[in-house]
Amino acid sequence: ETGVTQSPTHLIKTRGQQVTLRCSSQSGHNTVSWYQQALGQGPQFIFQYYREEENGRGNFPPRFSGLQFPNYSSELNVNALELDDSALYLCASSIRDSGETQYFGPGTRLLVL
């Protein structure tokens, strides 16, 4: 069984740029959630995708957007990067209606200069 994978592992961008992060769900999982984890903090929910549609959103501005593809892989896009966007971005996959168990990938560490 293949776990959740994310790419790239690390990324350095400058303020104002745009970034795309990628996630492949665990085999058989149809729901993907994205979280932002700042240094020393717990992960914060960004949004969730199910059947290629956004299914819920946390307290993040519209410049954070996403996609889910038919094979359940997903992208997180962030426009107009700000210094505070520097964080570990985590993708978690799950099976809808099977409880609340979410399995996380290793994350992408983004540094905005």
Add this chain to the structure above:
Amino acid sequence: QKEVEQDPGPLSVPEGAIVSLNCTYSNSAFQYFMWYRQYSRKGPELLMYTYSSGNKEDGRFTAQVDKSSKYISLFIRDSQPSDSATYLCAMSEGYSGYSTLTFGKGTMLLVSP
């Protein structure tokens, strides 16, 4: 008041000690409770998953949920240096169109040989 409170530590113990990690929460709608372990610069790994109140044991790990007190605990018996990591508690209201996890800040545990 944050929805989920967790002492960030660090908590330092000698090898073989019993470790107690705790979280309190304010949202009485939380039904699902999880503990994740996160090694430095890695994604969270699911350790324990509990629905509603009660105890659950898995090897050296025991999770307890007291919904009346809005208090959850994770006990680690015979702690090992390899248990050194940050432990995150996470909670969810359950499926209501979509599910999201609300995390504590995490407690850093250091087990010395």
